[in-house]
Amino acid sequence: MPELPEVEALREFLTGHAVGRRVTRALPVAFHVLKTYDPPLSAVEGGTVTAVARHGKFLDLTIDTAGGVTDGPLHLVVHLARAGWLRWQDAPPAAPPRPGKGPLALRVLLEGSPDSPDSPGPGFDLTEAGTQKRLAVHCVRDPAEVPGVARLGPDPLAPSFDGAAFAALLAGEHRRIKGVLRDQGVLAGVGNAYSDEILHAARMSPFKLADTLTEAETAGLYEALTGTLREAVARSRGVAAGRLKAEKKTGLRVHGRAGQPCPVCGDTIREVSYSDSALQYCPTCQTGGRPLADRRLSRLLK
Structure with a gap:
């Protein structure tokens, strides 16, 4: 997407x-x-x-x-x-x-x-x-x-969207941070791929509850959010419309790369599957080495 x-x-x-x-x-x-x-x-x-x-x-x-x-x-x-x-x-x-x-x-x-x-x-x-x-x-x-x-929330690259504004958005969100980042009513423009990339850059589990983040974690996630998006925009600038999809894929570190080594630590990138999408993450970088529960896989093993 x-x-x-x-x-x-x-x-x-x-x-x-x-x-x-x-x-x-x-x-x-x-x-x-x-x-x-x-x-x-x-x-x-x-x-x-x-x-x-x-x-x-x-x-x-x-x-x-x-x-x-x-x-x-x-x-x-x-x-x-x-x-x-x-x-x-x-x-x-x-x-x-x-x-x-x-x-x-x-x-x-x-x-x-x-x-x-x-x-x-x-x-x-x-x-x-x-x-x-x-x-x-x-x-x-x-x-x-x-x-x-x-219904769109604020644009994360807008000049007025600073760390304080981001912290205020997360304060009332008692749900997984992956879903919060993807919610267009909370934050405009971030989807499945870049939410994976942002959380990997922030070294944060996608299952972490948004309203439980510490001040330091919130600040780190804000830097990962804005930095990841700005880098992606800079990579895409000047690329012909027909080549943008390929350019996006080359810049992704974890999304769509399940089974491949993490470019940061070398651990194997894992995946959690849902009915119509999937998320990818690095256990070493993001979850303390623990794999996240994949309900679809769990059902297959029963």
């Missing part, structure tokens, strides 16, 4: 490639992808992309539609979900996309270069692999109209 660093990299990429261009077509291909109907998606056609923002894991393209069918700017808000992605194309196919069972969910076409704006221009596809179709596109007047955006 794309998380804060990858979505931030996509924001920067689209800022450099799409801002200032006029939207010539917005074509939904999969029926499930569009979550709003008023204003219609077609209202963005003819408008100009003026800015690209990020809200947690959401991308937000501001489109100035002055003189169009709506008053004021519109926002094309995209959540890539678990298996979605954005694919930039300097020269999209001339033939219109055909609805079907493929991964293509939505296509946005932009005008050509300023010297020849009427010539075929670039664009991007939103695609989604797998059978669980959760990629979502909202065409709204205000990003706060999107329920997922409205």
Whole structure:
């Protein structure tokens, strides 16, 4: 799943490639992808992309539609979900996309270069692999109209988010720290992969209860949180959209590496599996050498 660093990299990429261009077509291909109907998606056609923002894991393209069918700017808000992605194309196919069972969910076409704006221009596809179709596109007047955006907690890389603000968030959370870090209503942008990486950097068990952390543990976790995300954003900066997934994998130390040696201590990275996800950790670095209970494995052994 794309998380804060990858979505931030996509924001920067689209800022450099799409801002200032006029939207010539917005074509939904999969029926499930569009979550709003008023204003219609077609209202963005003819408008100009003026800015690209990020809200947690959401991308937000501001489109100035002055003189169009709506008053004021519109926002094309995209959540890539678990298996979605954005694919930039300097020269999209001339033939219109055909609805079907493929991964293509939505296509946005932009005008050509300023010297020849009427010539075929670039664009991007939103695609989604797998059978669980959760990629979502909202065409709204205000990003706060999107329920997922409205409920977001603070952004961990915002200048105002300091150690005291982080400690205040954890104070009332009597649940495992792994779940707290992933809760978008508590903290915006961190998902399964980077929560594993943050906890490994903090040398903390994912099962530790958030409201039991000492002042020193909270401070260490805050440094691991902000440091891990900033490093990942720096690695992704300037990487082409099509290579961001591979770049993310190369930077992960524990997530997705069960059975491999920990790059810090050499112990074997372990895994705890759930019905729809799994976490990875290093016993030596994070749990005092003790393996965590894996309920799925325990059931198999009975």
